[in-house]
Amino acid sequence: MGNEHAEVVRLLWGPHPVPARGPKPKLDLERIARAGIEIADADGLAEVSMQRVAAQLGVTKMALYRYVPGKAELVALMVDAAIGAYPQPQPQRQARAQAQAQGEVEGAGWREQLEEWARRLLGVFRSHPWALDATVGPRVMGPGELSWLERAVSALDGTALTGAERMDAAVLLVGHVRGITQQARAAGPEGNPEAQLGAVLADLMQAHGERFPALTAAFASAARSGGQDQAWEFGLQRILDGLAAYIDRS
Structure with missing residues (x-):
């Protein structure tokens, strides 16, 4: 383990020594992380x-x-506290998952599990958009964040996917979640980014539609359907469709 990671590992994973004597410490890592959040x-x-x-x-x-020795370690604590541990399934969900694992329920339970997982992760990034900046590049992840990866990988138990492919499936879904959240953040608190961009492009297509007939037809179709913020749902379902097709072929 590199020395540059050792302190982050200690703070995220412990153990954290507790003084046997003397006054109780005024602070703890959870309070510090929450203040940063x-x-x-x-x-x-x-x-x-x-x-x-x-x-x-x-x-x-x-x-x-x-x-905490510095900001890098502080941000690592903040990320793990903000993302938190993946919520434990309710008893009925546990029973359903067990039944699916035993072949007692028809259908692909992994798909429903990954869909719920992705929606929960989207909620986390929407609540803490700064986490997009804090989770880029190689870094040490804490137990809370890793519990999310564990949940996504374990959802694919019983499929023909290899361990590496299960990890890749989780990374693919994370990329979609991040992309949608980044678009929303770039648009700011006012309005929907697709609606804003769509209005501008619709005007451009009116003026220059003969040069872009396929795009003009596509924007007209989107306008008729009243489709706003469809990129999230469309992308999520197509990723899951692709995984389903790949699993069927494996």
């Missing part, structure tokens, strides 16, 4: 600093450094 949710990840988190907690920056 509040700042990031309100003002974005760029506004998170050790100084501001310390002020939010009512302590000095030097006091905060006793718990």
Whole structure:
């Protein structure tokens, strides 16, 4: 393990020594992470600093450094706390999943499980859009975030997919979730990005439709269907269709 990752691993995975004597510590890692999340949710990840988190907690920056050595480690804690552990299934869902695993229920249970998984993940990124910036590139993931990957991979138990292919399926769904969330964030709090772009492109097609007949017909069809924000649902279902076809062939 590289030295640059050792501290992140310790903070995310423990153990966290508890003083046997003396006064109870004023802070803990959960409180620190939550303070950072509040700042990031309100003002974005760029506004998170050790100084501001310390002020939010009512302590000095030097006091905060006793718990977290720097911003990189702070952000790692924030990500795992914001994403959290994947929600445990309700008893009826557990029973259904067990029945499916035993072949007692017809149909592909993996599809419903992955669809629910993707919708939950979309909700997380919509609640904490700064996490898009904090989850780019190679990094150490915490137990909460890894529980999501575990859930997606285990949903494909009983299929012919290899372990690597199950991981790739999860990454494919994550990419769709991230893409949709990034589009929404870029559009800002006002309106739907597809609706805004569609209005501009519709005007362009009116003026230059003879040059782009296929696009003109496509935009007209979308307008008739009243389709706004369909990219999420269409993309999700086509990814799952593709997985279903691949599983059937395997």
